[in-house]
Structure formats: C-alpha cells, structure tokens
Amino acid sequence: xxxxxxxxxxxxxxxxxxxxxxxxxxxxxxxxxxxxxxxxxxxxxxxxxxxxxxxxxxxxxxxxxxxxxxxxxxxxxxxxxxxxxxxxxxxxxxxxxxxxxxxxxxxxxxxxxxxxxxxxxxxxxxxxxxxxxxxxxxxxxxxxxxxxxxxxxxxxxxxxxxxxxxxxxxxxxxxxxxxxxxxxxxxxxxxxxxxxxxxxxxxxxxxxxxxxxxxxxxxxxxxxxxxxxxxxxxxxxxxxxxxxxxxxxxxxxxxxxxxxxxxxxxxxxxxxxxxxxxxxxxxxxxxxxxxxxxxxxxxxxxxxxxxxxxxxxxxxxxxxxxxxxxxxxxxxxxxxxxxxxxxxxxxxxxxxxxxxxxxxxxxxxxxxxxxxxxxxxxxxxxxxxxxxxxxxxxxxxxxxxxxxxxxxxxxxxxxxxxxxxxxxxxxxxxxxxxxxxxxxxxxxxxxxxxxxxxxxxxxxxxxxxxxxxxxxxxxxxxxxxxxxxxxxxxxxxxxxxxxxxxxxxxxxxxxxxxxxxxxxxxxxxxxxxxxxxxxxxxxxxxxxxxxxxxxxxxxxxxxxxxxxxxxxxxxxxxxxxxxxxxxxx
Amino acid sequence: xxxxxxxxxxxxxxxxxxxxxxxxxxxxxxxxxxxxxxxxxxxxxxxxxxxxxxxxxxxxxxxxxxxxxxxxxxxxxxxxxxxxxxxxxxxxxxxxxxxxxxxxxxx
Numbered sequence: 001x002x003x004x005x006x007x008x009x010x011x012x013x014x015x016x017x018x019x020x021x022x023x024x025x026x027x028x029x030x031x032x033x034x035x036x037x038x039x040x041x042x043x044x045x046x047x048x049x050x051x052x053x054x055x056x057x058x059x060x061x062x063x064x065x066x067x068x069x070x071x072x073x074x075x076x077x078x079x080x081x082x083x084x085x086x087x088x089x090x091x092x093x094x095x096x097x098x099x100x101x102x103x104x105x106x107x108x109x110x111x112x113x114x115x116x117x118x119x120x121x122x123x124x125x126x127x128x129x130x131x132x133x134x135x136x137x138x139x140x141x142x143x144x145x146x147x148x149x150x151x152x153x154x155x156x157x158x159x160x161x162x163x164x165x166x167x168x169x170x171x172x173x174x175x176x177x178x179x180x181x182x183x184x185x186x187x188x189x190x191x192x193x194x195x196x197x198x199x200x201x202x203x204x205x206x207x208x209x210x211x212x213x214x215x216x217x218x219x220x221x222x223x224x225x226x227x228x229x230x231x232x233x234x235x236x237x238x239x240x241x242x243x244x245x246x247x248x249x250x251x252x253x254x255x256x257x258x259x260x261x262x263x264x265x266x267x268x269x270x271x272x273x274x275x276x277x278x279x280x281x282x283x284x285x286x287x288x289x290x291x292x293x294x295x296x297x298x299x300x301x302x303x304x305x306x307x308x309x310x311x312x313x314x315x316x317x318x319x320x321x322x323x324x325x326x327x328x329x330x331x332x333x334x335x336x337x338x339x340x341x342x343x344x345x346x347x348x349x350x351x352x353x354x355x356x357x358x359x360x361x362x363x364x365x366x367x368x369x370x371x372x373x374x375x376x377x378x379x380x381x382x383x384x385x386x387x388x389x390x391x392x393x394x395x396x397x398x399x400x401x402x403x404x405x406x407x408x409x410x411x412x413x414x415x416x417x418x419x420x421x422x423x424x425x426x427x428x429x430x431x432x433x434x435x436x437x438x439x440x441x442x443x444x445x446x447x448x449x450x451x452x453x454x455x456x457x458x459x460x461x462x463x464x465x466x467x468x469x470x471x472x473x474x475x476x477x478x479x480x481x482x483x484x485x486x487x488x489x490x491x492x493x494x495x496x497x498x499x500x501x502x503x504x505x506x507x508x509x510x511x512x513x514x515x516x517x518x519x520x521x522x523x524x525x526x527x528x529x530x531x532x533x534x535x536x537x538x539x540x541x542x543x544x545x546x547x548x549x550x551x552x553x554x555x556x557x558x559x560x561x562x563x564x565x566x567x568x569x570x571x572x573x574x575x576x577x578x579x580x581x582x583x584x585x
Numbered sequence: 586x587x588x589x590x591x592x593x594x595x596x597x598x599x600x601x602x603x604x605x606x607x608x609x610x611x612x613x614x615x616x617x618x619x620x621x622x623x624x625x626x627x628x629x630x631x632x633x634x635x636x637x638x639x640x641x642x643x644x645x646x647x648x649x650x651x652x653x654x655x656x657x658x659x660x661x662x663x664x665x666x667x668x669x670x671x672x673x674x675x676x677x678x679x680x681x682x683x684x685x686x687x688x689x690x691x692x
Contacts, residue, residue, distance in 0.1 A: 106654055111670065113685025116623075116677035121611040122643065122655035129647035151657070151673075 015222045018066075018138070018174040021059030022052065024241030028217060028226040033198055038165050038175040040195040042187045043202030048213060048234050049178040051087070052202070053140040054080070055238045056176050058089045060138045061099035068138035069130040069173075070102045073146035077102045087238050101130040107150035114152055120160040124167060131171060139168060139175040148189050165194045186218065197221045203229070210351040215241050231387075233357040240357050242394060253277065254403055257456075258370075261300030262293070264474030265433075268450055268459035274431055275455065276369075277403040279396050281426060283410040284435030288446060289467060290409040291315070293435070294372050295324045296472055297407055299331060302339040306369035309362060310342045313378035317342030328471045341366055347378040355379055356391050360398060371399055375409040376425070389425070396428050430454045438464075438486045445486035448474070464490065604628070604636040605665040611658045612644045616675050620659035623676035631688055661685075 017031035026032050033039045033056070041049050057068035072080055080102060081091045094100040103126055131139065144161070151157050168175045177195055179187035186192045192199055199219040205212060214229040232241040257272035266273040274280055282290050298308045312320060320342065321331045334340040343362055345355070363371060373379075373395075380388045392408075399406045410425065426432055432452040438445045446465055450458045464486045465474045478485040478493050485493050608624055610617035621640060628636045643650050643658065653662050656673075663670040663686055672685035 103651060105656060107656060107671075111668075113670070113672045113681050114674050114678075115672050115681035115685060116620075116674035117616060118657040118659060118674040119611075119616070120656055121658040122609065122650050122660065123657075125611070125643045125647045125658075126650045126655070129650070147656075 017223070018060075019064060020056045021063045022055055022239050022241065024230065024232065025215070025239070028215075028230060028241060029198075029220060030224055033174055033176070034220070034223070035174050036169065036172045037197040038168050038177055038195045039198040039200065040177050040179060040187070040192055041200045041202065042179045042181050042192070044181045044204060047181075047202035047204045048232075048239060049202055050075070050142050051084070051234060052200075052239055053142050053176045053178050054084050054089065054091075055087075057100060057138055057140050058084065058091060058094065059238075061094050062090075066137035066174075067099045067101075067134045068140065069127065069134070069136045070100060070140045070142065071127060071130070072102065072104050072142050073106070074143055076104045076106075086236075087234075088236060089238070098134045101134050101136065103127070103130050105146075107147075109150050109152070112150065118153075118156065120157075120164070123160075124164065128171075131173060137173060139171075139173045140178075141175065142178045143180065144177050145179050145187065145189050145191065161191070162194050212351050212353055231353045233353050235354075235357050235361065237361070240360070242353060242356060252403065258304075258405060259300050260293075261296035261298075262465075262472050262474060264463070264465075265293075265448075268461070268463065268474075269431070269453055270457040272456075274405065274453075276405055277400055278405060278430035278454070279400070279428065280405070280407045281410060281429040281432045282407060282435065283412050283426075283432070285412050285437065288435035288437055289465075289472070290411070290435060291320070291374055292324070292327060292329075292467065292472060293433075293448075294374050294407055294409055295320065295329055295331065298340060298370065298372055299324075299329050299334065301370040301405075302331075302334040302337075305339065307338075307366060308334075308340045308370045308372065309366050309368035310340065310372045310374065311359060311362075312342060312344045312374050313347045314375065316344050326469075327467055328469055341368075347381055352379065352387055352391050356395060359395065363398070363402070363404070368404060370405045370407070372407045373409070375411045377411045392425055392428060426452070438484070441487065441489050443487050447477070447484070447486060602635065602666050604632050604663070605639070606636060607639045607641060607653065607662045607664055609641050609643055609650070609653070609655045609658055609660045609662070612642060617659055619677070620661075620675040623682075624661060627676065627679065627682055631683075663687075 015037075016035040017029070017033065018035040019026050019032040020029075041052055043049050054070065057070055060066040060068050070080070075083070081095075084091050091100065091102075095102060105123070105126070127139070130136065147157055147161075148154065165175075165177075177191065179189070179191045181201075182188040182190070186199060186201065196219075198217070198221065201216045201218045203214045203216070205214065213232050213234070215232045216229045217225045217227065230241050232239055254276040256276040257274065258276050259266050259273040260269070282293060284290050294310075298310055301308045310317075310320075315323070317335075321335070324331050331340060335342070341362075343359075345358070347355070349355075350358075359373075376392065379391070396406065408425075408429070429452075431450070431454065433448055434451045435446065435448050438447055446467070447462050448465055449460075449462045461477055461479075462484050463474045463477050464484075465472055475490075478490045606624065606628070608621060610620060621638075624638060628638065641649055643655070649655075653660075653671075655662075659673070659675055661672045661676065661682075663672075670686055672682055674681075676682050
C-alpha cells in the first residue's frame with residue numbers, strides 16, 4: 001500500500017521506498033528511504049540527526065500508520081519527549097496509543113566490567129521485543145555509536161553490529177541509524193561500512209555569520225536521487241528541506257487579470273491590470289513610493305475579497321497602516337476582516353532559509369491570493385548572491401504553483417543603473433514597473449513606466465504620478481521638445497496652453513464684435529439711403545402733382561382765353577377736356 | 586521469574602549481608618552454561634552461603650532486558666549490596682569478576 005505512493009516517482013523495477021513525510025526529503029530521494037533497509041544519517045553535533053530520525057518515526061506513525069521503535073542511546077525517554085514536543089510532535093500521545101515505543105539504552109562504562117566472551121543478544125532481544133510489541137515497521141537507532149564508548153571490546157562490537165544490520169534487514173523494518181561525523185570518514189567509527197544502502201549527510205555551516213544546515217544524499221543504492229546539497233531548516237513543525245530543483249516549469253497559468261488599484265496604471269497595462277498568478281517587480285530608489293503602490297495593490301485585492309499577505313521587512317504593520325492612512329488608504333478594516341495580514345520581521349533576524357521557511361509556512365496557513373514582499377532587497381542582505389537567487393526562484397515557483405500573484409518591491413541603491421535589479425531577479429519576473437524620481441527646476445517629481453509586461457499590451461509612456469490625500473493619481477505626461485515635462489514644468493506648460501487658447505478665443509470674440517458692428521453700420525447706412533430715397537420719391541410725387549395741377553390750370557386758362565379769342569381750337573379743347581375729366585376734375 | 590535458586594547461609598557472624606545476583610542469559614547456549622558454571626563456582630569460593638543467583642532467560646522473558654539495561658549476554662547484575670554492579674561476558678576472567686563485583690578489597 002505504501003509502496004504505491006512511491007511508484008509515480010520511481011519505476012517499478014526500482015526498490016520500494018518508504019515515505020518519510022519530511023517536507024522536501026521525499027522529493028530529493030524520489031519517494032523516501034529504501035524500504036526494509038537501514039539508512040545511515042551522519043553529521044556533526046547540532047545538525048539535527050536525532051530530529052530527522054525522530055521525525056521519520058513520528059510522521060511514519062502519525063501519517064502513514066507505520067508504528068516505530070526508537071532506541072535511544074543518548075537521551076532518555078523523558079528528554080526525548082520534551083525535546084520534540086517543542087516541534088509539535090505528540091510523542092507522548094503516540095507512545096500511549098502504542099504507535100511508538102521508546103527504549104532508552106544506557107551503559108555506563110565505569111559501572112560495567114568485562115569478563116570473557118559475550119554477545120549483544122540483549123540488545124537484539126530488547127529491539128525485537130519492542131518491534132513485536134507494537135508491530136513496528138520503522139526503527140531508529142540514535143546514536144548507535146554510543147556503544148563504542150560503553151563497550152571496550154571493539155572486535156565483538158563490530159561483529160555484533162554487522163549482525164544487527166543483517167538482522168534488521170531480515171526483520172523487514174526500515175531503519176534509520178544516526179552516527180557522528182568522523183574526521184576523515186563519514187562516521188567516527190566507520191558505520192558506513194555496515195550500512196550500505198543509503199547514506200544521508202547533514203552539515204551545519206556558518207557563512208558570513210549566518211548558519212545554514214545542509215542535507216546531502218551521499219549514496220542511495222539502486223535509486224536516482226538529488227546529489228546536491230540542499231539547505232534545510234528546523235522550524236516549529238520539524239524539518240523542511242528546500243530542494244531548488246523540486247519544481248519544474250510547468251505551472252498552470254491563468255488568463256484572469258487583476259486590477260492594480262490605480263485605474264490609470266491598469267490602463268497602461270492593456271487596460272486590465274496584471275495576470276493572476278504572475279510575479280511583479282517594482283523597483284526604484286528610496287522615496288519613489290514603492291510601498292504605497294504595493295499597499296494600493298493590496299487594498300484593491302482585499303476589497304475584491306481576496307486574501308493578501310504582506311511581508312514587510314522594513315516597517316511594522318502599525319506603521320504601514322498609519323502611513324497609508326495619510327494618503328487615504330484605509331487598511332485597518334481590511335486587517336480586521338481578516339483579508340489582509342501583515343508579517344513583519346527584521347531581515348537580520350535569521351538566515352535566508354529560515355525566512356523562506358517562515359514565509360512558506362505563513363503562505364501555507366493563510367492561503368493568500370496575493371503576496372507582497374516589501375522589499376525583497378532587504379532579504380538579499382542575509383545571504384550570498386547565489387543563495388538569494390535560489391531563494392527568490394523557489395519562492396516564485398512556490399507561489400506560481402499555487403496561482404498566487406506576487407508583488408516584490410526592490411530598492412535600487414543609489415549609483416547603480418536603474419534597470420539593474422538585485423541578483424538578476426528581473427528575469428524571473430513577469431512584469432516590471434520602474435519608479436523613478438525626476439529632478440529639475442528645483443524639484444523632484446515621481447514618474448513610473450512599465451519596463452516589461454509579459455503577455456500583454458502595455459504603454460511605453462513615462463507617466464508622472466501624484467500622491468495626494470486621496471491616494472495615487474497617474475497623470476498624463478507632457479512630452480515636449482526637451483523630453484518629458486513633470487511637476488511645475490508640466491503645470492507651466494499647461495497654463496501656457498490655456499493662455500494660448502484664451503487668447504485665440506478673445507480674438508475670435510473681437511472679430512465677431514467687429515463684424516457685428518460693421519453689419520449694424522451697414523444697416524444704418526441702408527436705412528439712411530432708404531429714407532433719402534423715400535424723401536426724394538415724396539418730392540417727386542409732390543412735383544408731379546404740382547405739374548399736373550399747373551398743366552390743367554394752364555389748359556383751362558388757355559381754353560378760357562381761346563374762348564375769349566373764339567378760336568377754332570374748340571374741338572380740340574373739347575376732346576382734351578373729355579379725356580382728362582375722369583382724373584382731374 | 587526465578588528459574589533456579591541457589592541459596593545457602595553460613596553461620597559466620599560477618600555473613601549478615603546477602604548477595605543478590607542476577608544472571609541474564611539467552612537460552613541454554615554454551616556461553617550461558619559456561620557463565621552460570623563460572624558464577625556458581627566463583628560464589629561458592631568467595632561468598633559461600635550468603636548469595637542468591639537468579640537466572641533470567643531473555644528468550645522467555647524479553648521484557649526484563651529493559652529494566653536492568655541489558656545489552657550483552659551473558660550479564661551478571663549485582664542487585665545487592667548496593668550500588669548495582671554489572672559484569673558482562675561468560676565470567677572466564679576471575680580477576681575481572683572480582684573487580685566487577687567489588688570483592689577485591691574483601692579478600
């Protein structure tokens with residue numbers, strides 16, 4: 001049943017494996033330790049040998065229903081229980097439920113006298129009894145080498161150990177044997193000679209004042225395994241090995257887009273914001289509002305009802321909430337509603353691996369839709385360059401696998417090229433927004449532009465953005481002959497344009513008035529002319545009347561005088577008189 | 586539990602303290618048999634009359650191995666007088682048994 005679990009990882013021809021349940025170790029070993037065979041775990045003091053062995057046992061009993069026997073040579077049962085209780089292992093409960101049997105083997109050399117031949121059947125009997133009493137499938141011997149200190153006769157001991165490992169194999173139990181690291185050998189007493197199936201080496205190194213534990217599978221007979229040194233951590237849920245190579249590039253991708261919380265920025269990103277599950281980098285020198293943009297993004301996501309996890313390595317949660325309040329971002333209600341969670345820690349608090357493990361744990365428990373890391377560069381200080389890159393890769397891989405959108409802010413140090421990101425991080429990112437301060441005219445103005453946005457149409461413009469009581473506002477950039485104008489220069493340019501418009505408006509109005517005036521003048525002229533004409537016409541009529549009257553009078557007078565003269569024009573006058581009669585008289 | 590008890594007392598005044606010895610063995614192997622014979626002989630010559638040997642066969646009672654921290658067989662544990670002393674092996678080296686049982690000075 002258990003072997004089925006390892007089948008997808010290892011072909012059927014390979015030996016069956018036994019899942020350890022330890023985070024990461026099963027991935028490195030391709031399905032766990034060799035089933036039914038002993039595995040040697042060696043390392044120096046404080047490497048976590050006992051813990052690894054105990055976790056193997058506890059997880060076996062709790063998760064895989066494989067009871068186990070812990071034979072301790074160095075720590076008493078009470079000590080062991082207390083030690084692992086702090087890691088959340090319920091050893092006491094498992095012992096009570098007969099899932100785990102603990103046998104503390106102790107020999108004080110000063111109290112023991114050797115006389116003649118002997119063998120270690122007593123040990124076999126105890127182990128056998130413990131295995132049979134709970135039906136154990138797993139056995140841990142921690143640390144068998146203590147026997148070398150207790151029993152003076154090494155020849156007998158070695159012979160008996162060889163027999164013990166043979167016996168364990170015959171019993172079919174999966175055993176983990178811990179041993180102290182030797183000077184030139186893997187183990188101090190050459191135990192690797194007897195345990196030849198699987199050897200795991202643990203190591204605890206200090207580099208640049210930061211201690212990191214490493215795990216390496218030195219040997220795994222009959223199985224493929226990761227051969228690298230993998231950093232591992234002892235957190236409060238036990239060991240977690242962090243294999244860099246555990247994830248291939250085969251994440252699911254989403255076509256869903258999510259808004260940034262700044263409408264104009266969305267517009268710059270093809271109108272719809274970032275892709276869900278993508279990684280976003282926000283770089284800039286100090287004071288370019290990286291945190292504000294990140295907080296905007298967080299608020300927008302939380303308002304959509306998504307869970308947001310905000311890792312802050314520079315400011316405390318309360319400080320961020322207070323500062324963001326000053327620009328109109330109200331984060332506190334979102335925190336209270338459980339949509340936004342802050343995690344603040346000093347970068348120097350612990351090593352990179354520990355940070356990473358803490359973040360993994362937080363992410364695993366909170367299940368956020370959006371993760372913000374502000375700033376990732378602070379973390380970079382606590383490790384070497386290669387470690388950092390590895391860490392960011394793992395983090396991004398982890399987040400992408402879970403379709404979590406991640407936003408990293410990165411502080412560009414003064415003097416560096418703006419487009420140079422720490423540890424070549426940018427190649428890992430899907431989108432990159434660069435924030436910059438423009439200096440000039442005795443002021444500094446903030447601009448942003450989209451340097452890269454994989455898979456979407458995006459604006460190539462440099463935009464200025466303003467921070468006010470109401471938050472961020474991205475304004476149109478004014479691009480003049482001397483480049484981008486920002487701040488008061490942009491304002492000056494704006495007013496210049498306004499003045500020009502005003503001037504032309506005024507000109508038009510004046511022209512209109514002129515025309516109007518001309519029209520009125522013309523009309524006045526026309527009416528003058530008309531009245532002249534009318535006067536003249538009147539005159540004319542009057543004259544015509546006068547003429548008519550005088551003609552009549554003349555005719556009448558002439559007729560009268562003709563009459564007086566008795567001229568022969570009587571007929572004529574009579575005719576004329578008749579034709580005019582109707583009109584004149 | 587007590588498969589075989591050898592118990593003798595002597596009338597001497599100094600024999601007030603009783604020696605309680607446990608012998609852990611695996612089955613009736615030659616090693617076990619030798620160990621028992623050696624222990625018996627030793628006790629007869631040094632502790633005549635004031636000792637008691639309990640032989641525990643771990644094949645039959647494996648659960649008893651844990652209590653006395655038995656790893657090797659054969660093992661002799663001196664339960665009384667205190668403090669507890671342990672000797673491992675088939676007891677063929679008498680000198681070491683004497684040291685182990687803290688009897689050197691008594692002689």
